[in-house]
Amino acid sequence: MSYNWNWDIFLSPTPSGESTYLGWLLDGLQWTLTLSFGAWIMALVLGIGLGVLRTVPNRLLAGSAAAYVEVFRNVPLLVQLFIWYFVLPELLPTTLGDALKQTDPLAQQFVAALLCLGCFTAARVCEQVRAGIASLPRGQRNAGLALGLTLPQTYRYVLLPMALRLILPPLTSEFLNVFKNSAVASTIGLIELSRQSQQLVDYTAQAYEAFIAVTLLYVLINVLVMFGMRLLERRTRVPGYIGGK
Amino acid sequence: MEQFDWTSIPGALPILADGMLITLEITATAILVGILWGTVLALARLSGNRPLAWLAAAYVNLFRAVPLVMVILWFYLIVPTLLQRWLGVSQSSDIRMISALVAFALFESAYYAEIIRAGVQSVPKGQVDAAFALGMPYHLTMRLVVLPQAFRNMLPLLLTQAIILFQDTSLVYVIGLADFFGAAYKVGDRDGRLVELLLFAGAVYFILCFGASLLVRQLQKKYST
Numbered sequence: 001m002s003y004n005w006n007w008d009i010f011l012s013p014t015p016s017g018e019s020t021y022l023g024w025l026l027d028g029l030q031w032t033l034t035l036s037f038g039a040w041i042m043a044l045v046l047g048i049g050l051g052v053l054r055t056v057p058n059r060l061l062a063g064s065a066a067a068y069v070e071v072f073r074n075v076p077l078l079v080q081l082f083i084w085y086f087v088l089p090e091l092l093p094t095t096l097g098d099a100l101k102q103t104d105p106l107a108q109q110f111v112a113a114l115l116c117l118g119c120f121t122a123a124r125v126c127e128q129v130r131a132g133i134a135s136l137p138r139g140q141r142n143a144g145l146a147l148g149l150t151l152p153q154t155y156r157y158v159l160l161p162m163a164l165r166l167i168l169p170p171l172t173s174e175f176l177n178v179f180k181n182s183a184v185a186s187t188i189g190l191i192e193l194s195r196q197s198q199q200l201v202d203y204t205a206q207a208y209e210a211f212i213a214v215t216l217l218y219v220l221i222n223v224l225v226m227f228g229m230r231l232l233e234r235r236t237r238v239p240g241y242i243g244g245k
Numbered sequence: 246m247e248q249f250d251w252t253s254i255p256g257a258l259p260i261l262a263d264g265m266l267i268t269l270e271i272t273a274t275a276i277l278v279g280i281l282w283g284t285v286l287a288l289a290r291l292s293g294n295r296p297l298a299w300l301a302a303a304y305v306n307l308f309r310a311v312p313l314v315m316v317i318l319w320f321y322l323i324v325p326t327l328l329q330r331w332l333g334v335s336q337s338s339d340i341r342m343i344s345a346l347v348a349f350a351l352f353e354s355a356y357y358a359e360i361i362r363a364g365v366q367s368v369p370k371g372q373v374d375a376a377f378a379l380g381m382p383y384h385l386t387m388r389l390v391v392l393p394q395a396f397r398n399m400l401p402l403l404l405t406q407a408i409i410l411f412q413d414t415s416l417v418y419v420i421g422l423a424d425f426f427g428a429a430y431k432v433g434d435r436d437g438r439l440v441e442l443l444l445f446a447g448a449v450y451f452i453l454c455f456g457a458s459l460l461v462r463q464l465q466k467k468y469s470t
Contacts, residue, residue, distance in 0.1 A: 070455055070458075071451065073454075073458075074408075074412075074450065074451045074454035074455045074458065075412070075447045075450050075451050075454070076412035076413065076415040076416075076426065076450055077412070078415045078416055078418060078426060079415060079426060079443065079446055079447045079450060080447070082430070082443050083443055083444065083447055086439050086440065086443060087439075087440045087443050087444060090440045091440075176310075179312075180310075180311070180312040180313070181312070182312075183312035183313075183314040183315060184312075184314060184416070186314060186419070187314075187418060187419060194312060194314050194315050194318070197315070197318070198318065207322050208322070211315070211318065211319055211322060214315065215311055215315060215319070218310060218311050218312060218315065219307070219310045219311065222310040223310075
């Protein structure tokens with residue numbers, strides 16, 4: 001069996017004639033990047049908030065944050081995505097749900113994927129933030145409070161600036177995971193990178209070229225993110241710690 | 246807001262159970278192969294042999310850089326071709342299942358290799374020196390001294406990874422294999438009860454994974470010294 005390699009396929013026009021197959025891949029890349037960055041920002045904000053809640057003295061608040069983490073960590077990402085996409089519109093009041101179903105399908109897919117990835121990653125960021133705060137000496141919190149700072153001020157000026165710098169390396173791998181997990185959005189039809197590779201296979205039957213190109217793009221994203229985060233780590237590392245200045 | 250109707254679930258339980266069997270089969274195979282092949286990769290990466298270490302590192306880093314969805318699609322492209330060319334397996338055999346098994350086994354090996362590498366590195370260096378001083382060759386040192394201690398240290402991590410793997414098997418949906426989630430989706434689609442079936446599947450996954458993670462936590466408490 002021989003396979004006809006044809007790398008020129010990327011430059012040939014698509015059936016609609018408006019774009020080339022390379023253009024499709026770049027469109028997919030754009031969706032992957034938009035989705036991942038959006039979900040990452042959401043995950044950081046929500047995750048830091050939840051991570052703080054997990055360490056506050058109030059039992060109820062800490063307990064709810066812990067429950068959030070358990071729910072989002074113990075249900076597969078694919079199931080969560082399908083629940084956001086198929087189930088949520090049905091659970092909303094009828095008028096709102098119907099209005100949601102009338103909007104542009106691409107917008108529906110994107111919003112569902114964004115909420116799903118954001119909430120899923122937030123649970124993981126939360127655990128990192130909690131671990132970071134827990135790794136600080138207890139004296140830090142006590143010193144902050146003894147100086148007359150309120151609890152929120154202690155978090156804002158004493159605990160978080162240290163904790164966030166310490167957990168930067170594990171956060172890097174969570175950031176990388178967001179890009180990889182964004183491929184799951186292809187299952188609800190969002191035309192991100194891996195969906196486009198399947199489209200290319202359907203339209204051109206040049207499966208190997210399409211998969212190799214997309215795989216290389218994912219590896220490239222991976223390398224760029226690692227490089228960027230390493231620069232950030234170097235800028236923010238804490239003097240006096242292992243790996244510090 | 247629609248009314249829930251759970252009546253299609255009891256009748257669908259046999260289909261869902263068949264799906265769960267496929268999920269468990271993929272999970273078990275991937276854990277077994279993942280730990281064995283992962284150990285080989287980890288030891289290769291830690292070995293003094295430069296080309297070998299480099300190859301193992303390339304394998305691990307490549308698999309860890311690519312989304313699991315792409316890996317599953319890749320193997321669904323490659324495996325059927327190879328099977329037909331080398332083994333003459335007919336089209337009729339369950340190619341989706343074989344592709345999924347190969348994809349998960351090789352993909353998870355990369356993740357297990359990293360856990361095992363960290364586990365091996367957590368063993369004090371004096372242990373290796375002591376074994377060498379006793380005249381043990383490399384393979385005995387690893388098998389009798391280093392690996393038993395390393396596996397004991399990393400048992401919670403290996404089990405946690407197994408829980409993640411169990412959840413990830415739902416992604417075989419992309420090649421149309423009816424694992425537990427695929428079965429639930431099909432039943433829901435057939436009966437027009439997608440909402441109920443998806444919530445049911447989510448609840449089952451949650452109970453199983455949450456239960457397992459509680460067990461892991463207990464184990465960790467028991468073994469931590």
